[in-house]
Amino acid sequence: MAVVFYHGGTSWAEEGVMPDFSDNSNPIGPPEGLIYYVREAVERGVYLRFPANLAEEVLREYEGVEVTVFNGATEALLAAIAALKPRRIVIPWPNYADYVRVAQLLGVGYVLVEDPLQAASGDLVVMSNPNNPLGRYVRRDEVLDLARRLKARGAALLVDESFIDFTRGESAAPDVPVVKSYGKLLAAPGLRVGAYLGDPPPGLKAPWRLNSIADYAIYHLGASGIKKHRERTLAYIAEELPRVWQKVAKCASPLPTDVHFFVVKGREPKGVKVRPLWTHGLADAYRVSIKTPELNDVLIKAICSA
Numbered sequence: 001m002a003v004v005f006y007h008g009g010t011s012w013a014e015e016g017v018m019p020d021f022s023d024n025s026n027p028i029g030p031p032e033g034l035i036y037y038v039r040e041a042v043e044r045g046v047y048l049r050f051p052a053n054l055a056e057e058v059l060r061e062y063e064g065v066e067v068t069v070f071n072g073a074t075e076a077l078l079a080a081i082a083a084l085k086p087r088r089i090v091i092p093w094p095n096y097a098d099y100v101r102v103a104q105l106l107g108v109g110y111v112l113v114e115d116p117l118q119a120a121s122g123d124l125v126v127m128s129n130p131n132n133p134l135g136r137y138v139r140r141d142e143v144l145d146l147a148r149r150l151k152a153r154g155a156a157l158l159v160d161e162s163f164i165d166f167t168r169g170e171s172a173a174p175d176v177p178v179v180k181s182y183g184k185l186l187a188a189p190g191l192r193v194g195a196y197l198g199d200p201p202p203g204l205k206a207p208w209r210l211n212s213i214a215d216y217a218i219y220h221l222g223a224s225g226i227k228k229h230r231e232r233t234l235a236y237i238a239e240e241l242p243r244v245w246q247k248v249a250k251c252a253s254p255l256p257t258d259v260h261f262f263v264v265k266g267r268e269p270k271g272v273k274v275r276p277l278w279t280h281g282l283a284d285a286y287r288v289s290i291k292t293p294e295l296n297d298v299l300i301k302a303i304c305s306a
């Protein structure tokens with residue numbers, strides 16, 4: 001299957017686009033403190049100096065395991081795969097399509113599979129948990145069991161937990177190598193904050209893995225600021241997601257989910273931006289992510305008139 005690269009969301013150069021449900025970052029937006037500290041960092045000219053590498057301490061406290069910070073999960077993935085040196089990358093499909101791009105960039109062969117146990121000796125299985133685009137979370141004990149079974153056949157596992165903070169699920173780190181984006185929970189993908197969780201393999205740490213503004217803002221937000229934002233996020237999802245999902249289910253076929261986004265089978269709605277999934281070989285299916293209650297009503301109306 002040919003993978004087509006397409007990313008949800010919009011860039012700063014786009015203005016006045018239609019309501020965007022393709023972007024699956026935090027529906028309640030960034031923590032207030034983050035915006036304040038980014039402003040303060042700019043006013044203090046933090047970008048005129050090198051980062052202090054203090055965000056790493058905050059993320060270590062937040063995660064409770066060893067953390068190596070990176071300019072986004074994409075850079076963490078590149079560094080981790082380069083350090084782990086697999087013979088081939090095995091991607092259970094559907095999954096986050098940029099794993100293919102990362103494999104191509106590193107010149108490592110890849111294969112899309114239905115079952116990760118199709119991996120052979122020297123392979124590295126790379127998968128998102130919760131899965132993007134499906135939104136399903138696999139429990140920690142099941143992930144550890146998969147890692148054990150892969151190890152028995154000489155293969156390894158790397159898990160991308162960029163959406164785990166939108167569930168009450170437990171991380172597979174430090175027993176399994178994990179990469180993660182904080183751009184989702186913080187609703188700030190442009191800040192480029194990601195990490196590798198667990199003891200770093202040799203060769204993982206390139207210098208300057210985070211910019212000064214992100215370093216400053218995360219340091220001042222602190223682990224408690226991130227935890228508070230996660231709790232507020234989980235409370236919002238618990239209330240709003242079932243409302244939206246059930247209304248959509250009255251006129252289309254949404255798939256069950258464990259996070260704030262879900263796949264809908266059927267024709268794409270008009271007048272709203274959704275994430276098409278033909279790029280993943282799933283014809284007549286798309287992904288939507290909840291936003292504010294007012295915007296969600298716009299989405300429900302659009303789906304029900306499609």
Ligand SMILES: Cc1ncc(COP(=O)(O)O)c(C=O)c1O
Pocket residue numbers: 071072073074075096128132160162163180181182183189192193194
């Ligand atoms: C599963 C998953 N991993 C990683 C990323 C990329 O994260 P970052 O923006 O931190 O590089 C995304 C972005 O959409 C994603 O969905």
